[in-house]
Amino acid sequence: MRIVPMAQRFAIAAGVALTLGACEPVNLYVAHSTVVGLNAAGSLDRSSGHLIVGYDRHFGAIVPKSVPVEEGEEAMSVLSCSDLKVDGIFLAGFTEYLATGRAATGFAKAVAADTDPAQKTAMDQMFDCYVAPIPSDQTEP
Amino acid sequence: MLLLAAALLGGCALDNVGLLAARVTSAEGAWVVDVYSAGAYLHTRADDPGLQLGAGRRSYVFDKRGEDELAPGWHYFTVPLPDRPSYARDSRSYGLDTTVARNDLSITLGLRATTVMARVDADDSRFFHLTYLPEQPALTRLEIFESEGELACASCLWPNGSPSQQE
Numbered sequence: 001m002r003i004v005p006m007a008q009r010f011a012i013a014a015g016v017a018l019t020l021g022a023c024e025p026v027n028l029y030v031a032h033s034t035v036v037g038l039n040a041a042g043s044l045d046r047s048s049g050h051l052i053v054g055y056d057r058h059f060g061a062i063v064p065k066s067v068p069v070e071e072g073e074e075a076m077s078v079l080s081c082s083d084l085k086v087d088g089i090f091l092a093g094f095t096e097y098l099a100t101g102r103a104a105t106g107f108a109k110a111v112a113a114d115t116d117p118a119q120k121t122a123m124d125q126m127f128d129c130y131v132a133p134i135p136s137d138q139t140e141p
Numbered sequence: 142m143l144l145l146a147a148a149l150l151g152g153c154a155l156d157n158v159g160l161l162a163a164r165v166t167s168a169e170g171a172w173v174v175d176v177y178s179a180g181a182y183l184h185t186r187a188d189d190p191g192l193q194l195g196a197g198r199r200s201y202v203f204d205k206r207g208e209d210e211l212a213p214g215w216h217y218f219t220v221p222l223p224d225r226p227s228y229a230r231d232s233r234s235y236g237l238d239t240t241v242a243r244n245d246l247s248i249t250l251g252l253r254a255t256t257v258m259a260r261v262d263a264d265d266s267r268f269f270h271l272t273y274l275p276e277q278p279a280l281t282r283l284e285i286f287e288s289e290g291e292l293a294c295a296s297c298l299w300p301n302g303s304p305s306q307q308e
Contacts, residue, residue: 029244030259037251044243064263093274101266
């Protein structure tokens with residue numbers, strides 16, 4: 001059996017770690033995209049890519065799955081609710097509530113701890129997109 | 142070659158200087174900066190890096206830190222872009238468009254419309270409500286809930302004290 005020298009093993013391990021690390025998302029990313037024509041795209045965060053000829057539309061979110069916390073690492077805490085309005089091939093607008101990190105966990109704890117029914121209902125509905133409709137609904141004649 | 146010729150004829154711009162026109166809109170809690178370009182436009186902002194050859198509009202939503210921070214209205218050749226990440230951005234490009242962000246590496250020939258609704262660092266703690274219509278920037282509304290203390294009174298976040306607005 002061939003024994004791999006220590007330096008070589010270290011280099012392989014470092015390479016694998018770097019490769020995996022390069023694929024690790026460092027941002028919460030929520031986006032919509034429409035393409036008409038020729039599009040080639042990739043994402044280090046998702047280690048994926050595509051080639052489009054013609055028309056395509058995407059909506060997606062990338063959530064980091066390894067964030068340092070007090071007890072080690074865990075997925076990024078996110079509370080989000082988005083309401084999108086589309087006009088033809090374009091995104092006409094959106095409204096969103098977004099909480100991340102300590103704000104998200106703090107909010108979740110507050111919802112769980114609150115005993116006042118009215119307050120609890122209000123907090124439960126905080127992330128209901130329909131709480132605040134997109135203003136175009138109200139401004140259109 | 143045709144695109145390159147068109148880009149050179151159209152002009153060029155780098156970040157916030159060059160053949161650009163920008164409209165700054167003061168909205169509720171936010172500034173919206175729409176940047177219009179024609180020709181070659183190299184933009185190196187951390188939240189929107191790339192190169193565009195053709196025509197397009199790139200819009201950014203920033204939190205408002207003062208009424209006098211930006212001057213609403215049209216600006217030409219220099220764009221007053223705050224030096225901080227945007228809360229959201231929208232772009233429409235016609236021609237050749239490249240982006241070089243780690244979560245969006247792409248090259249497009251034709252039309253590309255992109256709306257980034259959130260881009261938050263993994264270790265960042267944020268809590269906000271954003272409404273944004275790219276074609277109607279004046280209707281933009283950004284509410285940032287800063288302190289954890291505010292979380293104790295979520296119902297206070299609505300002007301009328303009640304979140305029930307939906308039929």
